[in-house]
Amino acid sequence: MGFADVDLKNQTIVSRFEEVVKRFPQNIALKSPSREMTYEQLHTRSNGIAQLLLKEHSFGERIGLLFNHSVCSVTAHLGVLKGGLSRVELNASWPVSRLVQIIKHCQIRCILSRTGLRELAQKLASEQGVALSIQLVPTKGDTQPRLAKMECIRSITLLEIWAR
Numbered sequence: 749m750g751f752a753d754v755d756l757k758n759q760t761i762v763s764r765f766e767e768v769v770k771r772f773p774q775n776i777a778l779k780s781p782s783r784e785m786t787y788e789q790l791h792t793r794s795n796g797i798a799q800l801l802l803k804e805h806s807f808g809e810r811i812g813l814l815f816n817h818s819v820c821s822v823t824a825h826l827g828v829l830k831g832g833l834s835r836v837e838l839n840a841s842w843p844v845s846r847l848v849q850i851i852k853h854c855q856i857r858c859i860l861s862r863t864g865l866r867e868l869a870q871k872l873a874s875e876q877g878v879a880l881s882i883q884l885v886p887t888k889g890d891t892q893p894r895l896a897k898m899e900c901i902r903s904i905t906l907l908e909i910w911a912r
Contacts, residue, residue, distance in 0.1 A: 753902065762829050766791070778819045785819055797827025801858070807832045808856050812848075813859040814838040814869055824860050837870075840865050848875045 773788035811828050814819035828835040836854050861869045
């Protein structure tokens with residue numbers, strides 16, 4: 749039985765993904781010029797992100813995802829969905845003024861990003877007059893996320909994926 753034979757009708761994105769993980773854990777799920785990730789690795793890392801998010805955020809809460817298109821962005825999107833949270837796209841290539849407008853309109857209190865976008869994420873947080881809590885999620889070898897905090901002034905959280 750191959751990938752195309754998996755019955756995926758009437759399922760959520762998360763349940764569809766988990767079915768594929770069970771059947772094809774070692775198959776390549778994501779591939780970029782610099783890295784690749786199996787379904788099992790993607791499952792483990794997205795679960796870690798979901799668990800971190802759920803420690804401080806409630807079901808349905810809006811999470812801003814600040815990324816360029818990458819393996820990390822797909823992992824983050826899946827982690828947010830697994831946590832039962834709502835995701836709001838914050839494309840790093842968009843103008844800062846547009847990103848600030850989206851953050852205000854959607855009342856985003858958590859931005860999930862990657863290390864390479866730290867300056868932009870901090871600028872967005874400071875434009876809102878809020879401070880940061882940074883959570884580092886290792887992406888190679890480690891499966892247990894680590895947490896590092898910075899001082900908090902108001903109510904936005906910056907979650908940062910630690911990419912290799």
